[in-house]
Amino acid sequence: MNFGMKGDRLLAGLVRMGSQRALSEVMERYSDMIWRLCLRLLGDSALADDVTQEVFVRFWSRAGDYRPEFSLSTWLYRIAYNMCIDELRSLSARKYPDLPSEAPQSCSPDYGLIRRDDALLVRKALAGLSPLQRTVFVLREAEGLGYDEISRITGAGYDSLKSNLYIAKKKIRKWITEQ
Amino acid sequence: MDYGTMIRILREESPSFPEASRKAVLRKISPAPVLLPLFAAAAAAAAVLLTVRPHGMEDSAESISASIVREELRTPEDVIAGFRARAEIMSRTTTKEIQWK
Numbered sequence: 050m051n052f053g054m055k056g057d058r059l060l061a062g063l064v065r066m067g068s069q070r071a072l073s074e075v076m077e078r079y080s081d082m083i084w085r086l087c088l089r090l091l092g093d094s095a096l097a098d099d100v101t102q103e104v105f106v107r108f109w110s111r112a113g114d115y116r117p118e119f120s121l122s123t124w125l126y127r128i129a130y131n132m133c134i135d136e137l138r139s140l141s142a143r144k145y146p147d148l149p150s151e152a153p154q155s156c157s158p159d160y161g162l163i164r165r166d167d168a169l170l171v172r173k174a175l176a177g178l179s180p181l182q183r184t185v186f187v188l189r190e191a192e193g194l195g196y197d198e199i200s201r202i203t204g205a206g207y208d209s210l211k212s213n214l215y216i217a218k219k220k221i222r223k224w225i226t227e228q
Numbered sequence: 229m230d231y232g233t234m235i236r237i238l239r240e241e242s243p244s245f246p247e248a249s250r251k252a253v254l255r256k257i258s259p260a261p262v263l264l265p266l267f268a269a270a271a272a273a274a275a276v277l278l279t280v281r282p283h284g285m286e287d288s289a290e291s292i293s294a295s296i297v298r299e300e301l302r303t304p305e306d307v308i309a310g311f312r313a314r315a316e317i318m319s320r321t322t323t324k325e326i327q328w329k
Contacts, residue, residue: 069254076253080245088243101245102253109257170229171237191238222231 057121065112072109079122080105082192083129089187090133090180092172100136104129119201126202130184137180174224182217185210 063071083104087097107128108115115124175183184203188194189210196207203210 069257072257073250073254076245076250080250081242084245085241085243094243098246098249102249102256105253106256109253167229167233167237168241171234171241174234187238190235191241218231221234225229225231225234228229 058117061112061115061117061121061124064109065115072105075108075121075125076105079125082122083125085192086126086129086184086187087133089172089175089191090130090183091136092176096136100129100132104132107132123198123201126188126198130202134180170228174221177220177224178217179213181205181209182213182220185214186217186221189214 060071060075064075080101084097084101087100087104088094091097091100104125108125115121119127175187178186181203185199185205188199188202189196194202196210199205199210200207205213
């Protein structure tokens, strides 16, 4: 999702000068996608909620760090990815915390169209992947991002991303056949 | 479930970040810092510039940003800076751009 680099720079500049309205606008546009990434990386909606909040608090406090050659969505994804990795490290295990027995409570009406059992199965399948595999799989397959953007978000090179995606797909196909 | 179904679920699943959590973010952030004078003038200039735009851009991030700028900048100094910026921009605006108005 990209609303134009000029708009991104303006919004980031307004946040930097202390406009809460601008931060609200940034959240309006980007918080859902950031929350989805956090949820899929962390596997826990409460944790994802906390981290997503911290992503925007950090963006607010360090808006001056924003580099205009990045789209705002990529920049926020970068913050979210790094915070999720830190969170997973602090949990001292590179795997999901205990999976909840229900799909996230805070869901849009569309979410109801998807069977909750299926949504849980998807999250369990993702649990078997490393954080980078999970990230590249989700951003590439679900969010439709290109390798260039995923590389900017994760800091991983093209070859690494391709091989991680290949392994992720292989693991998921294997996991599905074992169910 | 097959692989294709899983991908479809991933793409169609659209949980939203709760409104209460957005409000929590606004409560957590510190009070607005003092506006940087130079940036304020630049933002005022950007706001004026963005009033010169073709139809169809009303919903863009740029136009929304401009409306935020207009709301945030209310001091006399900002108004004067805005007039100066407008005069400077209008002096550089091409005939084609003027037709947008």
